[in-house]
Amino acid sequence: MARAGLGWSAADLGAKAGLARETVTRYESGSTIAPSTIKAMRGALEAAGADFLQISDKVGVAVPGAFQQ
Template sequence: MARAGLNLGVRELAELAQVSTNTITRLERGESLYPRTVEAIRAALEAAGVEFIAENGGGAGVRLRREKGAPVA
């Protein structure tokens, strides 16, 4: 969801996270990865504007960071 929200392709995210495209595909299929690899992908998504939301009874999720000065809908 985070990658789609940013309108990033697999190749673009792989480049940002400095991992292979196969690694992004494996993550999206739910396969296990090394924790440091998951952290690199998470850091790349956060740098691109994604906020990860902790589980609060409704499940974990993501949202796009609102730009400063943007009106609240």
Template sequence: MARAAIGWGVRDLAKEAGVSPDTIARLERGEELKASTIEAICSALEAAGVEFIPENGGGAGVRLKGEKHDK
């Protein structure tokens, strides 16, 4: 969801995170990755303006930073 929110393709995210496109595909299939790889991907997404929302009864999610949200 995060990648789609900022309009990046698999190759875009891979480049920004310093990983291979295959690694992004593995992540999106739900395969296990090293913690350092996940951190690099999350950091790249956060630098692009993605904010990760912790699970609060409705499940974890993402949103773009700076957007106004209804409460």
């Protein structure tokens, strides 16, 4: 969600997090990856302005951008 909301490709996120594109796609397809890898991806997304939210049992993300109706 966050990556797409920022308009990033898997390669973009990998580059910004210091990871290979394949690592990003493995994670997105449901493979288990190291917690440090998740932290690196989250850090890159947050640095770009993504805010991760948890309300009760729901998780979401907000990204900067113009809201259009």
